[in-house]
Amino acid sequence: MKLYLSPTSPFARKVKVALLEKGAQAVFEEIRVDPWTTPPELAAANPLSQVPTLVTDRGEAIGNSDTILAWIERRFPQPSLLPTDEAALTRAQAVAAIAQGLIETTVGIVLERRRPPEQQSKTMLDRRLATIQRTVPVLAQRFARAREHFHHDGIGVACALAYLDLRLPEWDWRAAAPALAEWQVWAEARASMQASAPPVV
Ligand SMILES: N[C@@H](CCC(=O)N[C@@H](CS)C(=O)NCC(=O)O)C(=O)O
Structure with a gap:
């Protein structure tokens, strides 16, 4: 495969x-x-x-x-990366969808910034940055931040936050969401996150 x-x-x-x-x-x-x-x-x-x-x-x-x-x-059903309880599954999927949207919005900024300066839309860049700044604190509230497992929601959140560090280092998301920042230290230490880290350029 x-x-x-x-x-x-x-x-x-x-x-x-x-x-x-x-x-x-x-x-x-x-x-x-x-x-x-x-x-x-x-x-x-x-x-x-x-x-x-x-x-x-x-x-x-x-x-x-x-x-x-x-x-x-x-x-590959084992180990499961989804909760079995229906309410917890719904919450996890909702959080995973927000994390995916956060990544998409950050990618949107990256792509806009790659255009020639005179073609970049400040309106679009500002809107996307506002979306990100509104979303991270909400993610901090809605994400259960478990440390006994690393489910789809956690994987999505960890990858989204790491991508913010990579592409939007000028915005201090940790100041906006300190509890999430604490959890991210735990997530980043996992072997799966270490082995998949983007190259340092
Ligand atoms: N919704 C897709 C998005 C995938 C995506 O946009 N990947 C980017 C790289 S970060 C890509 O391959 N872009 C090339 C293109 O769209 O032409 C997913 O969740 O996998």
């Missing part, structure tokens, strides 16, 4: 962390690509040319990190 990823993609990192948490990473051949160059092999598997993309042993190509996480959960 194959996993297309890029070392800095927070979406791909979610998938890699889940595989590491399940001890299933060795089952996958990791293929590093730059999705922005539309490599033919990636585009053949996923016409969106996005990472992560996973190709199963039956040749099924699956894109979108949350869809891949759901497939991994079915294929």
Whole structure:
């Protein structure tokens, strides 16, 4: 089975962390690509040319990190990365969705900043920054911050916060959410987060 990823993609990192948490990473051949160059092999598997993309042993190509996480959960059920209790599951999925939105919004800023300065929209950059600054404290309130397990919600939150550190270091999210910052120290120490950390440039 194959996993297309890029070392800095927070979406791909979610998938890699889940595989590491399940001890299933060795089952996958990791293929590093730059999705922005539309490599033919990636585009053949996923016409969106996005990472992560996973190709199963039956040749099924699956894109979108949350869809891949759901497939991994079915294929490698143990250890489970989801709560069994229905209310806790709903809460975890809601938090995971906010974390995914946080990553998407941060990526939006990165992409806007990559445009020539005269083409960048200050309105869009300001709006996205405001979204991030509004979201992190809410995440701190709604996320259960468990330390006895690292479920999909925790994986998403940890990858989203690490991506803020990478791409938006000028905003001190730790000051806005100190309890989350304390939890992130615990999350970052996990072997799965250490092994999936983006390269220091
Ligand atoms: N919704 C997707 C987003 C994936 C995504 O946008 N990945 C970026 C890299 S961080 C990418 O491959 N972009 C290339 C492109 O969209 O052309 C997910 O959750 O996996």
